[in-house]
Amino acid sequence: MRRMLLAIPDYFQTERLTVRRYCAGDGPMYWQMAHRNRDHLFPFEAHNAARYLRSEQDAENLVRDFSAQYALRQQFYLGAFDRQSETFVAQIYIGASNWDIPEFSLGYFADVDHEGKGYVTEAAKGALAFIFEHLEAERIILHCSDANPRSADVARRCGFVQEAHLRQSTIMANGQRCGQYFFGLLREEYEQQRAK
Ligand SMILES: CC(C)(COP(=O)(O)OP(=O)(O)OC[C@H]1O[C@@H](n2cnc3c(N)ncnc32)[C@H](O)[C@@H]1OP(=O)(O)O)[C@@H](O)C(=O)NCCC(=O)NCCS
Numbered sequence: 756m757r758r759m760l761l762a763i764p765d766y767f768q769t770e771r772l773t774v775r776r777y778c779a780g781d782g783p784m785y786w787q788m789a790h791r792n793r794d795h796l797f798p799f800e801a802h803n804a805a806r807y808l809r810s811e812q813d814a815e816n817l818v819r820d821f822s823a824q825y826a827l828r829q830q831f832y833l834g835a836f837d838r839q840s841e842t843f844v845a846q847i848y849i850g851a852s853n854w855d856i857p858e859f860s861l862g863y864f865a866d867v868d869h870e871g872k873g874y875v876t877e878a879a880k881g882a883l884a885f886i887f888e889h890l891e892a893e894r895i896i897l898h899c900s901d902a903n904p905r906s907a908d909v910a911r912r913c914g915f916v917q918e919a920h921l922r923q924s925t926i927m928a929n930g931q932r933c934g935q936y937f938f939g940l941l942r943e944e945y946e947q948q949r950a951k
Contacts, residue, residue, distance in 0.1 A: 756854045756855065756857055756891070758828040758851075758854055759828065761828065761889065761890065761891070762889070763825075763828070763889050763890065764885075764889060765825075766833075767881050767882075767884070767885050768838065768881075769877045769878065769880070769881040770877065771837060771838055771874070771877060772835045772836065772837065772838060772844065772874065772877055772878055772881070773835075773836050773838050773841075774833050774834070774835045774836075774847060774878050774881055774882070774885075775833055775834060775836070776821075776822060776825045776831070776832075776833055777818040777819075777821045777822050777825075777832060777833075777834055778818070778822055779815070779818070779819055779822070780815075781814075781815075781818040781834070782811055782812070782814040782815025782816075782817075782818055782819075783811055783814070783815075784843060785805070785808075785814040785815075785817065785818050785834075786808060786810070786811040786813075786814035786815075788805065788843050788866060789805040789806065789808045789814060791866070791867055791868065792805060792806075792864070792866060792867050793805075793806050794867075795864075795867035796864060797928055798902075798903075798927065798928055798929065799899070799900055799902075799903050799906065799927070799928075800864060801928035803864070804817055805817075828851065829851060830848070830849065830850050830851060831847075831848070831849035831850075831851075832846065832847075832848055832849075833846070833847045833848075833849070833878075833882070834846055834847075835847060835874060835875075835877075835878040837874075842869075843866055844865070844866050844869040844872075844874040844878075845863060845864065845865045845866060845869065845874050845875050845878050846863060846864050847861070847862070847863050847878050847879065847882050848860075848861070848862035848863065849861060849862075849882060849885075849886060849890070850862070851890075852896065856892075856893050856894055857890065857891055857892050857893060857894075858892065858893065858894040858895070858896060859886050859890060859892050859894075859895050859896075860895070860896045860897065860898075861879065861882060861883075861886070861895055861896070861897045862897070863875050863878065863879055863906075863909065870905075875909050876909050876912045876913060879909055879913050880913055883895065883913060883914075883940070883945060887942055887945055892942065893941065893942050894939060894940070894941055894942070895915075895939070895940045895945075896937065896938065896939050896940075897910050897915055897937075897938040897939075897940075898935055898936060898937045898938065899935070899936055899938075900925070900927065900933045900934070900935060900936075901920065901922075901933055901934040901935065901936055902927065902931075902933040902934075907936055907938075910936070910938045913940070914940060914944065914945065914948045915938035915939065915940045916938065916939055916940065916944065917936055917937070917938055918937050918938060918939045919936070919937040920934055920935070920936055920937070921934055921935045921937070922934040
């Protein structure tokens with residue numbers, strides 16, 4: 756796959772959201788977001804880079820780094836913003852796990868003030884179209900803790916198939932043991948679901 760020749764858009768839109776690549780100047784917004792979400796991200800995303808920011812400059816540096824990685828097709832961080840208010844509501848992460856298949860991983864979090872409104876499912880469904888159409892994926896994977904039913908619910912609402920459940924296979928940030936669900940979605944499954 757000649758990944759640098761792919762025409763990859765910088766954004767996509769859904770009914771309520773603009774989901775876009777971060778850009779220079781997003782630092783202040785990202786710093787506020789990181790501050791707001793530090794505790795929210797702790798249980799299941801303790802290592803999220805947003806939790807380690809110490810200043811607005813750190814945040815500006817991070818969003819520019821995300822943007823550079825996007826340009827190089829290494830990984831794709833996108834912010835989901837309400838189309839009307841332009842408020843940040845969620846983040847989508849797309850990892851290039853295997854360009855030969857091609858296979859990508861999907862990750863997400865909801866802004867703490869915008870959980871439970873369906874924004875993550877809406878952004879994640881949009882991301883599936885982006886990944887299959889623009890990144891030419893054949894398979895998308897997603898994994899989450901079995902102690903995080905909200906995350907597994909997003910995966911199921913998006914049509915992912917549970918491929919494995921590794922019980923008591925990992926340690927959470929709070930030190931407790933939990934299992935991990937592994938989900939997958941093949942191109943033909945995605946196309947069948949869209950045709951329904
Ligand atoms: C996991 C996580 C992303 C799930 O977010 P979420 O807000 O529950 O997911 P959605 O945005 O899709 O919202 C779904 C909820 O909104 C409700 N909803 C309200 N309006 C809706 C609409 N228009 N469309 C769809 N759902 C809607 C749904 O009924 C559902 O509610 P329920 O949880 O009571 O069943 C979020 O809890 C989070 O960020 N957690 C911390 C970080 C994390 O765990 N990341 C994932 C690591 S694998």
